Amino acid sequence: MFLDIGIGLMVSKILIKTMGFYAPTVFIILGVVFSLLPDIDFIFHLLKKKRLNEYNHKHRDYLHYPILYIGGGFILFLFVDVKIAILFAVVSALHFLHDSVGIGWGVKWLYPFSKNSFMFCYKIREKGEGLRRVFPSQLYYSWTEEQVEQKSLLYGDKDWVKNIYLKFSWYAFIEYIGFLIGLGFLFWL
Numbered sequence: 483m484f485l486d487i488g489i490g491l492m493v494s495k496i497l498i499k500t501m502g503f504y505a506p507t508v509f510i511i512l513g514v515v516f517s518l519l520p521d522i523d524f525i526f527h528l529l530k531k532k533r534l535n536e537y538n539h540k541h542r543d544y545l546h547y548p549i550l551y552i553g554g555g556f557i558l559f560l561f562v563d564v565k566i567a568i569l570f571a572v573v574s575a576l577h578f579l580h581d582s583v584g585i586g587w588g589v590k591w592l593y594p595f596s597k598n599s600f601m602f603c604y605k606i607r608e609k610g611e612g613l614r615r616v617f618p619s620q621l622y623y624s625w626t627e628e629q630v631e632q633k634s635l636l637y638g639d640k641d642w643v644k645n646i647y648l649k650f651s652w653y654a655f656i657e658y659i660g661f662l663i664g665l666g667f668l669f670w671l
């Protein structure tokens with residue numbers, strides 16, 4: 483999440499610098515909104531007070547279809563402003579890429595042509611204590627819906643929010659560094 487916001491800030495600032503935009507503040511706000519928008523359904527799950535571990539892969543069921551989401555959104559935003567459409571496409575693509583190499587259960591990059599979820603650049607070791615991802619190794623994994631279901635039931639962490647964001651790990655470190663770099667872009671670029 484923090485890295486997504488950082489990416490939204492970086493991309494909007496870079497695009498303002500390279501393409502210009504008549505309302506930079508609006509463009510930056512849109513960059514941040516677009517960076518989090520694919521996860522909007524997650525908020526509804528939280529409001530419904532569903533258990534996080536039960537839903538942490540299903541929260542990606544509604545909008546995490548890059549071809550449909552980016553393609554459809556890009557065309558819609560073209561009617562507003564081509565620069566906003568470009569911002570939407572770049573930030574959304576980076577959100578899905580982030581979801582594919584970090585935690586979670588991959589992204590259905592080829593939907594509607596394939597229902598498989600893809601994860602990149604991780605070597606996965608299935609061990610007694612859980613599923614460990616070791617960077618870098620295998621180029622990609624492709625899991626069927628059944629495999630995602632199985633693995634999330636076996637290895638899903640019900641305290642994943644606490645364990646990811648509130649404890650020191652390389653993942654948390656990269657998340658916060660990305661956020662800080664985004665702030666750096668916001669104030670100094």
Ligand SMILES: [Zn+2]
Binds near residue numbers: 520521546577581
């Ligand atoms: Zn996401």
